[in-house]
Amino acid sequence: MSQNIEDRGYVHPEKLVSTEWVAEHLDDPQVRIVESNEDPLLYPSSHIPGAVQIDWTVDLNDQLRRDYLDQSGFESLMSRNGITRDMTVVFYGDRSNWWACYALWVFLLYGHDNARVMDGGRTKWELEGRELVREVPVYAHTDYRAPVRDDETERAFREDVLAHVEAGRRMVDVRSPEEFSGELLHMPGSAQEGALRGGHIPGANSVPWSRATNPEDGTFLNAADLRAIYEEEQGLSPDDDVITYCRIGERSSHTWFALKYLMGYDQVRNYDGSWTEWGNLVNVPIER
Amino acid sequence: MIPDRLDELLEDFSFISDRNERVAWLIDAADRFDEVRVPPDVAAPPYDEAHRVPACESDAFVWALPTDGGVLDFRFDVLNPQGLSAMALAVILNDCCSGAPLQQVAAIPQDIVLKIFGREVSMGKGQGLMGLVTMVTHAAREELGAQSAGA
Numbered sequence: 001m002s003q004n005i006e007d008r009g010y011v012h013p014e015k016l017v018s019t020e021w022v023a024e025h026l027d028d029p030q031v032r033i034v035e036s037n038e039d040p041l042l043y044p045s046s047h048i049p050g051a052v053q054i055d056w057t058v059d060l061n062d063q064l065r066r067d068y069l070d071q072s073g074f075e076s077l078m079s080r081n082g083i084t085r086d087m088t089v090v091f092y093g094d095r096s097n098w099w100a101c102y103a104l105w106v107f108l109l110y111g112h113d114n115a116r117v118m119d120g121g122r123t124k125w126e127l128e129g130r131e132l133v134r135e136v137p138v139y140a141h142t143d144y145r146a147p148v149r150d151d152e153t154e155r156a157f158r159e160d161v162l163a164h165v166e167a168g169r170r171m172v173d174v175r176s177p178e179e180f181s182g183e184l185l186h187m188p189g190s191a192q193e194g195a196l197r198g199g200h201i202p203g204a205n206s207v208p209w210s211r212a213t214n215p216e217d218g219t220f221l222n223a224a225d226l227r228a229i230y231e232e233e234q235g236l237s238p239d240d241d242v243i244t245y246c247r248i249g250e251r252s253s254h255t256w257f258a259l260k261y262l263m264g265y266d267q268v269r270n271y272d273g274s275w276t277e278w279g280n281l282v283n284v285p286i287e288r
Numbered sequence: 289m290i291p292d293r294l295d296e297l298l299e300d301f302s303f304i305s306d307r308n309e310r311v312a313w314l315i316d317a318a319d320r321f322d323e324v325r326v327p328p329d330v331a332a333p334p335y336d337e338a339h340r341v342p343a344c345e346s347d348a349f350v351w352a353l354p355t356d357g358g359v360l361d362f363r364f365d366v367l368n369p370q371g372l373s374a375m376a377l378a379v380i381l382n383d384c385c386s387g388a389p390l391q392q393v394a395a396i397p398q399d400i401v402l403k404i405f406g407r408e409v410s411m412g413k414g415q416g417l418m419g420l421v422t423m424v425t426h427a428a429r430e431e432l433g434a435q436s437a438g439a
Binding site for chain 1: 315
Protein backbone atom coordinates (compact mmCIF):
# COMPACT_ATOMS: atom_id res chain seq x y z
CA MET A 1 0.00 0.00 0.00
CA SER A 2 1.45 3.35 -1.06
CA GLN A 3 1.76 6.18 1.44
CA ASN A 4 -0.32 9.31 0.94
CA ILE A 5 1.47 11.55 -1.53
CA GLU A 6 1.76 14.44 0.95
CA ASP A 7 3.45 12.13 3.48
CA ARG A 8 6.22 10.92 1.17
CA GLY A 9 8.60 13.80 1.63
CA TYR A 10 8.56 15.09 -1.94
CA VAL A 11 9.81 18.59 -2.68
CA HIS A 12 6.87 19.25 -5.03
CA PRO A 13 4.11 16.87 -3.94
CA GLU A 14 1.59 18.97 -5.84
CA LYS A 15 2.92 17.53 -9.13
CA LEU A 16 1.48 14.12 -8.28
CA VAL A 17 -2.18 13.41 -7.72
CA SER A 18 -3.75 10.22 -6.45
CA THR A 19 -6.34 8.10 -8.20
CA GLU A 20 -8.77 9.25 -5.50
CA TRP A 21 -8.09 12.88 -6.41
CA VAL A 22 -8.77 12.18 -10.07
CA ALA A 23 -11.99 10.33 -9.25
CA GLU A 24 -13.15 13.33 -7.27
CA HIS A 25 -12.37 15.76 -10.11
CA LEU A 26 -13.84 13.93 -13.10
CA ASP A 27 -16.47 16.65 -13.54
CA ASP A 28 -14.23 19.57 -12.60
CA PRO A 29 -14.30 21.99 -15.57
CA GLN A 30 -10.86 23.30 -14.58
CA VAL A 31 -9.26 19.86 -14.84
CA ARG A 32 -8.52 17.97 -18.03
CA ILE A 33 -7.54 14.31 -17.71
CA VAL A 34 -5.15 13.16 -20.46
CA GLU A 35 -4.16 9.57 -21.21
CA SER A 36 -0.80 8.96 -22.94
CA ASN A 37 0.20 5.39 -23.68
CA GLU A 38 2.70 3.26 -25.44
CA ASP A 39 0.05 0.76 -26.56
CA PRO A 40 -2.12 2.56 -29.12
CA LEU A 41 -5.06 0.23 -28.48
CA LEU A 42 -5.49 1.04 -24.80
CA TYR A 43 -7.25 4.41 -24.85
CA PRO A 44 -9.72 3.46 -27.61
CA SER A 45 -10.54 0.25 -25.75
CA SER A 46 -11.28 2.07 -22.49
CA HIS A 47 -10.22 5.09 -20.49
CA ILE A 48 -11.09 7.20 -17.46
CA PRO A 49 -14.45 8.94 -18.02
CA GLY A 50 -13.90 12.33 -19.62
CA ALA A 51 -10.25 11.68 -20.44
CA VAL A 52 -8.82 12.70 -23.80
CA GLN A 53 -5.89 10.99 -25.49
CA ILE A 54 -2.62 12.63 -26.46
CA ASP A 55 -0.54 10.20 -28.45
CA TRP A 56 3.23 10.59 -28.47
CA THR A 57 3.69 9.64 -32.12
CA VAL A 58 0.70 11.29 -33.74
CA ASP A 59 0.11 14.30 -31.49
CA LEU A 60 3.41 15.29 -29.88
CA ASN A 61 5.89 14.63 -32.65
CA ASP A 62 6.42 16.52 -35.87
CA GLN A 63 5.48 14.09 -38.61
CA LEU A 64 8.47 14.97 -40.81
CA ARG A 65 11.40 16.25 -38.76
CA ARG A 66 12.59 14.46 -35.65
CA ASP A 67 11.29 17.11 -33.29
CA TYR A 68 8.20 18.03 -31.36
CA LEU A 69 5.18 19.75 -32.78
CA ASP A 70 5.66 23.45 -33.40
CA GLN A 71 4.02 26.32 -31.57
CA SER A 72 0.92 26.47 -33.77
CA GLY A 73 0.65 22.67 -33.65
CA PHE A 74 0.71 22.75 -29.86
CA GLU A 75 -1.93 25.49 -29.80
CA SER A 76 -4.10 23.43 -32.12
CA LEU A 77 -3.62 20.31 -29.97
CA MET A 78 -4.70 22.21 -26.88
CA SER A 79 -7.64 23.79 -28.65
CA ARG A 80 -9.12 20.57 -30.01
CA ASN A 81 -8.80 18.91 -26.62
CA GLY A 82 -10.59 21.78 -24.93
CA ILE A 83 -7.60 22.81 -22.84
CA THR A 84 -7.09 26.38 -21.67
CA ARG A 85 -3.92 28.01 -20.39
CA ASP A 86 -5.16 28.05 -16.79
CA MET A 87 -6.51 24.51 -16.79
CA THR A 88 -4.92 21.80 -14.63
CA VAL A 89 -3.87 18.95 -16.88
CA VAL A 90 -3.49 15.53 -15.26
CA PHE A 91 -1.61 12.89 -17.22
CA TYR A 92 -1.82 9.14 -16.77
CA GLY A 93 -0.97 6.13 -18.89
CA ASP A 94 0.49 2.67 -19.22
CA ARG A 95 4.06 1.58 -18.50
CA SER A 96 4.03 3.22 -15.05
CA ASN A 97 3.45 6.63 -16.66
CA TRP A 98 6.44 6.73 -19.07
CA TRP A 99 4.41 8.47 -21.71
CA ALA A 100 2.46 10.51 -19.21
CA CYS A 101 5.74 12.01 -17.94
CA TYR A 102 6.94 12.46 -21.51
CA ALA A 103 3.77 14.36 -22.44
CA LEU A 104 4.03 16.48 -19.30
CA TRP A 105 7.62 17.31 -20.26
CA VAL A 106 6.56 18.45 -23.74
CA PHE A 107 3.80 20.56 -22.18
CA LEU A 108 6.42 22.21 -20.00
CA LEU A 109 8.49 23.09 -23.08
CA TYR A 110 5.47 25.16 -24.10
CA GLY A 111 5.10 26.70 -20.67
CA HIS A 112 2.05 24.73 -19.52
CA ASP A 113 3.40 24.03 -16.05
CA ASN A 114 0.01 23.52 -14.45
CA ALA A 115 0.33 19.83 -15.19
CA ARG A 116 0.42 16.82 -12.90
CA VAL A 117 0.76 13.06 -13.09
CA MET A 118 -1.70 10.56 -11.62
CA ASP A 119 0.46 8.37 -9.40
CA GLY A 120 0.43 4.74 -10.51
CA GLY A 121 -1.14 5.59 -13.84
CA ARG A 122 -3.53 3.29 -15.57
CA THR A 123 -2.31 0.24 -13.69
CA LYS A 124 -3.33 1.59 -10.29
CA TRP A 125 -6.67 2.87 -11.59
CA GLU A 126 -7.45 -0.60 -12.97
CA LEU A 127 -6.20 -2.40 -9.86
CA GLU A 128 -8.64 -0.37 -7.80
CA GLY A 129 -11.49 -1.40 -10.07
CA ARG A 130 -12.35 2.17 -10.97
CA GLU A 131 -14.65 3.03 -13.87
CA LEU A 132 -13.37 2.89 -17.45
CA VAL A 133 -15.44 3.80 -20.50
CA ARG A 134 -15.11 3.67 -24.29
CA GLU A 135 -17.04 6.86 -24.97
CA VAL A 136 -14.69 9.51 -26.36
CA PRO A 137 -15.56 12.94 -24.94
CA VAL A 138 -15.94 15.98 -27.15
CA TYR A 139 -15.02 19.35 -25.70
CA ALA A 140 -15.58 22.81 -27.09
CA HIS A 141 -12.48 24.09 -28.82
CA THR A 142 -10.52 26.71 -26.94
CA ASP A 143 -8.46 29.69 -27.99
CA TYR A 144 -5.07 28.61 -26.67
CA ARG A 145 -2.01 30.82 -27.15
CA ALA A 146 1.30 29.16 -26.36
CA PRO A 147 4.63 30.89 -25.83
CA VAL A 148 7.60 30.07 -28.04
CA ARG A 149 8.94 26.66 -27.09
CA ASP A 150 11.71 26.76 -24.50
CA ASP A 151 14.31 24.25 -25.67
CA GLU A 152 16.95 25.28 -23.14
CA THR A 153 15.64 24.86 -19.61
CA GLU A 154 14.35 21.30 -19.60
CA ARG A 155 15.75 19.89 -22.86
CA ALA A 156 19.29 18.92 -23.82
CA PHE A 157 20.65 18.59 -27.35
CA ARG A 158 23.69 16.65 -28.47
CA GLU A 159 25.96 19.69 -28.21
CA ASP A 160 24.81 20.18 -24.64
CA VAL A 161 25.53 16.54 -23.88
CA LEU A 162 29.00 16.69 -25.40
CA ALA A 163 29.81 19.78 -23.32
CA HIS A 164 28.36 18.01 -20.30
CA VAL A 165 30.60 15.00 -20.86
CA GLU A 166 33.70 17.15 -21.34
CA ALA A 167 32.92 19.06 -18.14
CA GLY A 168 32.49 15.80 -16.20
CA ARG A 169 28.95 16.63 -15.14
CA ARG A 170 26.37 14.07 -14.06
CA MET A 171 24.27 11.98 -16.42
CA VAL A 172 21.74 9.27 -15.69
CA ASP A 173 21.21 6.48 -18.21
CA VAL A 174 17.81 4.98 -17.41
CA ARG A 175 17.92 2.11 -19.92
CA SER A 176 18.26 -1.53 -18.98
CA PRO A 177 21.66 -2.83 -17.82
CA GLU A 178 21.96 -4.72 -21.13
CA GLU A 179 21.50 -1.55 -23.15
CA PHE A 180 23.89 0.33 -20.87
CA SER A 181 26.60 -2.29 -21.31
CA GLY A 182 26.16 -2.38 -25.07
CA GLU A 183 25.07 -6.02 -25.06
CA LEU A 184 21.71 -5.03 -26.53
CA LEU A 185 21.57 -2.60 -29.46
CA HIS A 186 18.10 -2.70 -30.89
CA MET A 187 15.51 -5.17 -31.93
CA PRO A 188 16.40 -7.50 -34.78
CA GLY A 189 14.76 -6.66 -38.07
CA SER A 190 13.92 -3.09 -37.20
CA ALA A 191 16.21 -0.16 -37.68
CA GLN A 192 13.61 2.45 -36.87
CA GLU A 193 14.97 3.22 -33.42
CA GLY A 194 18.23 1.36 -33.57
CA ALA A 195 21.82 2.47 -33.17
CA LEU A 196 25.07 1.51 -34.87
CA ARG A 197 27.01 1.44 -31.62
CA GLY A 198 26.16 -0.01 -28.24
CA GLY A 199 27.21 1.25 -24.84
CA HIS A 200 26.59 4.45 -22.92
CA ILE A 201 27.62 8.07 -22.77
CA PRO A 202 30.90 8.33 -20.82
CA GLY A 203 30.46 9.01 -17.15
CA ALA A 204 26.75 8.21 -17.07
CA ASN A 205 25.31 6.42 -14.06
CA SER A 206 23.12 3.42 -14.83
CA VAL A 207 19.82 3.68 -12.98
CA PRO A 208 17.02 1.89 -14.83
CA TRP A 209 13.88 4.03 -14.71
CA SER A 210 11.81 1.33 -13.02
CA ARG A 211 13.85 1.56 -9.85
CA ALA A 212 11.94 4.76 -9.06
CA THR A 213 8.64 2.91 -8.86
CA ASN A 214 6.85 0.34 -6.77
CA PRO A 215 6.47 -2.67 -9.07
CA GLU A 216 3.10 -3.74 -7.70
CA ASP A 217 1.18 -0.62 -8.70
CA GLY A 218 3.55 1.68 -10.62
CA THR A 219 3.51 4.42 -7.98
CA PHE A 220 6.65 6.42 -7.29
CA LEU A 221 8.86 5.50 -4.34
CA ASN A 222 8.83 7.93 -1.43
CA ALA A 223 11.52 10.61 -1.26
CA ALA A 224 13.71 8.74 1.22
CA ASP A 225 13.82 5.67 -0.98
CA LEU A 226 14.51 7.78 -4.09
CA ARG A 227 17.38 9.56 -2.30
CA ALA A 228 18.78 6.21 -1.21
CA ILE A 229 19.09 5.21 -4.86
CA TYR A 230 20.10 8.42 -6.62
CA GLU A 231 22.12 10.08 -3.86
CA GLU A 232 23.46 7.51 -1.41
CA GLU A 233 24.04 4.79 -4.01
CA GLN A 234 24.80 6.84 -7.15
CA GLY A 235 26.26 9.96 -5.55
CA LEU A 236 24.00 12.56 -7.13
CA SER A 237 23.26 15.78 -5.29
CA PRO A 238 20.36 18.25 -5.68
CA ASP A 239 22.93 20.89 -6.66
CA ASP A 240 24.15 18.83 -9.60
CA ASP A 241 23.52 19.74 -13.21
CA VAL A 242 22.02 16.48 -14.49
CA ILE A 243 21.01 15.16 -17.91
CA THR A 244 18.83 12.07 -18.22
CA TYR A 245 18.60 9.91 -21.33
CA CYS A 246 17.35 6.57 -22.57
CA ARG A 247 16.68 5.48 -26.17
CA ILE A 248 14.26 8.12 -27.41
CA GLY A 249 13.63 10.20 -24.31
CA GLU A 250 10.45 8.66 -22.95
CA ARG A 251 11.78 6.51 -20.10
CA SER A 252 14.20 9.28 -19.18
CA SER A 253 11.34 11.78 -18.83
CA HIS A 254 10.05 9.52 -16.04
CA THR A 255 13.37 9.86 -14.20
CA TRP A 256 13.50 13.59 -15.11
CA PHE A 257 10.12 13.95 -13.36
CA ALA A 258 11.33 12.11 -10.26
CA LEU A 259 14.53 14.14 -9.99
CA LYS A 260 12.96 17.53 -10.75
CA TYR A 261 9.69 17.40 -8.87
CA LEU A 262 9.92 14.64 -6.31
CA MET A 263 13.55 15.23 -5.30
CA GLY A 264 13.76 18.94 -6.08
CA TYR A 265 16.69 19.01 -8.51
CA ASP A 266 16.71 22.48 -10.09
CA GLN A 267 19.04 21.66 -12.97
CA VAL A 268 17.87 18.53 -14.71
CA ARG A 269 17.30 18.22 -18.44
CA ASN A 270 16.05 15.41 -20.63
CA TYR A 271 18.10 14.47 -23.72
CA ASP A 272 15.37 13.31 -26.08
CA GLY A 273 17.84 12.50 -28.85
CA SER A 274 19.08 9.86 -26.42
CA TRP A 275 20.81 6.68 -27.57
CA THR A 276 19.17 6.57 -30.98
CA GLU A 277 21.05 9.77 -31.73
CA TRP A 278 24.22 9.33 -29.66
CA GLY A 279 24.73 5.73 -30.77
CA ASN A 280 24.60 6.84 -34.40
CA LEU A 281 26.68 10.03 -34.17
CA VAL A 282 30.09 10.02 -35.82
CA ASN A 283 33.09 10.55 -33.57
CA VAL A 284 31.46 11.04 -30.19
CA PRO A 285 32.83 9.24 -27.14
CA ILE A 286 31.18 6.01 -25.98
CA GLU A 287 31.89 3.77 -23.02
CA ARG A 288 31.17 0.09 -22.55
CA MET B 289 4.84 -17.76 -49.49
CA ILE B 290 3.00 -16.99 -46.26
CA PRO B 291 -0.34 -18.49 -45.11
CA ASP B 292 -3.22 -17.49 -47.39
CA ARG B 293 -5.30 -16.08 -44.55
CA LEU B 294 -2.46 -13.85 -43.44
CA ASP B 295 -1.81 -12.73 -47.00
CA GLU B 296 -5.45 -11.73 -47.35
CA LEU B 297 -5.45 -9.95 -44.02
CA LEU B 298 -2.33 -7.95 -44.91
CA GLU B 299 -3.96 -6.93 -48.17
CA ASP B 300 -7.03 -5.74 -46.25
CA PHE B 301 -4.79 -3.74 -43.90
CA SER B 302 -2.98 -2.15 -46.85
CA PHE B 303 -6.24 -0.40 -47.74
CA ILE B 304 -6.79 1.01 -44.27
CA SER B 305 -5.72 4.63 -44.28
CA ASP B 306 -7.73 5.73 -41.25
CA ARG B 307 -5.82 5.07 -38.02
CA ASN B 308 -9.06 4.85 -36.05
CA GLU B 309 -10.34 2.13 -38.36
CA ARG B 310 -7.13 0.15 -37.85
CA VAL B 311 -7.34 0.58 -34.09
CA ALA B 312 -11.01 -0.45 -33.97
CA TRP B 313 -10.24 -3.60 -35.98
CA LEU B 314 -7.37 -4.50 -33.65
CA ILE B 315 -9.42 -3.89 -30.50
CA ASP B 316 -12.11 -6.23 -31.87
CA ALA B 317 -9.38 -8.82 -32.37
CA ALA B 318 -8.04 -8.31 -28.83
CA ASP B 319 -11.57 -8.76 -27.47
CA ARG B 320 -11.46 -12.34 -28.83
CA PHE B 321 -8.27 -13.20 -26.95
CA ASP B 322 -9.95 -15.74 -24.64
CA GLU B 323 -10.59 -17.90 -27.73
CA VAL B 324 -6.83 -18.38 -28.24
CA ARG B 325 -5.71 -18.47 -24.62
CA VAL B 326 -3.73 -21.59 -23.71
CA PRO B 327 -6.12 -24.13 -22.12
CA PRO B 328 -5.38 -25.13 -18.50
CA ASP B 329 -4.80 -28.77 -19.48
CA VAL B 330 -1.86 -27.60 -21.62
CA ALA B 331 -0.28 -25.08 -19.26
CA ALA B 332 -1.04 -23.09 -16.13
CA PRO B 333 0.87 -20.22 -14.49
CA PRO B 334 3.66 -19.95 -13.60
CA TYR B 335 4.56 -20.94 -17.13
CA ASP B 336 7.72 -22.59 -18.33
CA GLU B 337 10.02 -19.73 -19.35
CA ALA B 338 10.78 -21.58 -22.60
CA HIS B 339 7.38 -20.36 -23.80
CA ARG B 340 8.00 -16.69 -22.95
CA VAL B 341 8.24 -14.24 -25.86
CA PRO B 342 11.63 -12.53 -25.63
CA ALA B 343 11.58 -8.76 -25.17
CA CYS B 344 7.80 -8.64 -24.86
CA GLU B 345 6.79 -6.03 -22.29
CA SER B 346 3.34 -7.55 -22.04
CA ASP B 347 4.61 -10.89 -20.72
CA ALA B 348 3.33 -12.93 -23.65
CA PHE B 349 3.76 -16.71 -23.93
CA VAL B 350 3.35 -19.02 -26.93
CA TRP B 351 2.61 -22.73 -27.26
CA ALA B 352 2.74 -24.65 -30.53
CA LEU B 353 0.65 -27.82 -30.27
CA PRO B 354 1.14 -30.53 -32.94
CA THR B 355 -2.10 -31.81 -34.47
CA ASP B 356 -2.97 -34.99 -36.33
CA GLY B 357 -2.59 -33.29 -39.71
CA GLY B 358 1.08 -32.59 -39.17
CA VAL B 359 0.47 -28.90 -38.62
CA LEU B 360 0.48 -26.73 -35.49
CA ASP B 361 -2.22 -25.17 -33.35
CA PHE B 362 -0.93 -21.98 -31.72
CA ARG B 363 -2.07 -20.91 -28.28
CA PHE B 364 -1.06 -17.90 -26.22
CA ASP B 365 -1.25 -16.08 -22.94
CA VAL B 366 -0.60 -12.41 -22.20
CA LEU B 367 -0.13 -11.77 -18.49
CA ASN B 368 -0.22 -7.97 -18.65
CA PRO B 369 -3.90 -7.01 -18.88
CA GLN B 370 -2.81 -3.79 -20.64
CA GLY B 371 -1.09 -5.75 -23.42
CA LEU B 372 -3.92 -5.29 -25.90
CA SER B 373 -1.65 -5.15 -28.94
CA ALA B 374 -0.06 -8.46 -27.98
CA MET B 375 -3.52 -9.96 -27.52
CA ALA B 376 -4.66 -8.68 -30.91
CA LEU B 377 -1.59 -10.11 -32.65
CA ALA B 378 -2.04 -13.43 -30.86
CA VAL B 379 -5.58 -13.68 -32.22
CA ILE B 380 -4.36 -12.82 -35.73
CA LEU B 381 -1.56 -15.40 -35.55
CA ASN B 382 -3.97 -18.04 -34.32
CA ASP B 383 -6.50 -17.21 -37.06
CA CYS B 384 -3.88 -17.20 -39.81
CA CYS B 385 -1.28 -19.75 -38.72
CA SER B 386 -3.03 -22.51 -36.79
CA GLY B 387 -3.49 -25.36 -39.23
CA ALA B 388 -1.55 -23.62 -42.00
CA PRO B 389 1.28 -25.38 -43.90
CA LEU B 390 4.41 -25.24 -41.77
CA GLN B 391 6.61 -23.97 -44.62
CA GLN B 392 4.30 -21.01 -45.00
CA VAL B 393 4.23 -20.26 -41.28
CA ALA B 394 8.03 -20.48 -41.15
CA ALA B 395 8.25 -17.91 -43.95
CA ILE B 396 6.33 -15.14 -42.17
CA PRO B 397 8.55 -12.05 -41.95
CA GLN B 398 8.73 -9.90 -38.82
CA ASP B 399 7.65 -6.81 -40.70
CA ILE B 400 4.03 -7.96 -40.70
CA VAL B 401 3.95 -6.19 -37.34
CA LEU B 402 4.48 -2.84 -39.02
CA LYS B 403 1.96 -3.68 -41.76
CA ILE B 404 -0.67 -4.57 -39.17
CA PHE B 405 -0.01 -1.98 -36.48
CA GLY B 406 1.35 0.84 -38.57
CA ARG B 407 4.76 2.43 -38.53
CA GLU B 408 4.01 4.57 -35.53
CA VAL B 409 4.32 1.59 -33.19
CA SER B 410 7.14 2.26 -30.75
CA MET B 411 10.34 0.25 -30.79
CA GLY B 412 9.64 -1.28 -27.42
CA LYS B 413 6.17 -2.34 -28.43
CA GLY B 414 7.30 -3.45 -31.88
CA GLN B 415 10.12 -5.50 -30.38
CA GLY B 416 7.73 -7.54 -28.30
CA LEU B 417 5.27 -7.99 -31.16
CA MET B 418 8.01 -9.12 -33.52
CA GLY B 419 9.14 -11.52 -30.80
CA LEU B 420 5.67 -13.04 -30.89
CA VAL B 421 5.98 -13.59 -34.65
CA THR B 422 9.46 -15.03 -34.20
CA MET B 423 8.24 -17.56 -31.63
CA VAL B 424 5.57 -18.79 -34.06
CA THR B 425 7.89 -19.04 -37.06
CA HIS B 426 10.57 -20.70 -34.95
CA ALA B 427 8.08 -23.32 -33.76
CA ALA B 428 7.11 -24.04 -37.36
CA ARG B 429 10.77 -24.51 -38.34
CA GLU B 430 11.37 -26.79 -35.35
CA GLU B 431 8.36 -28.92 -36.26
CA LEU B 432 9.50 -29.12 -39.87
CA GLY B 433 12.89 -30.27 -38.68
CA ALA B 434 11.36 -32.87 -36.40
CA GLN B 435 9.16 -34.18 -39.18
CA SER B 436 12.14 -34.41 -41.55
CA ALA B 437 14.15 -36.28 -38.97
CA GLY B 438 11.30 -38.70 -38.39
CA ALA B 439 10.59 -39.30 -42.08
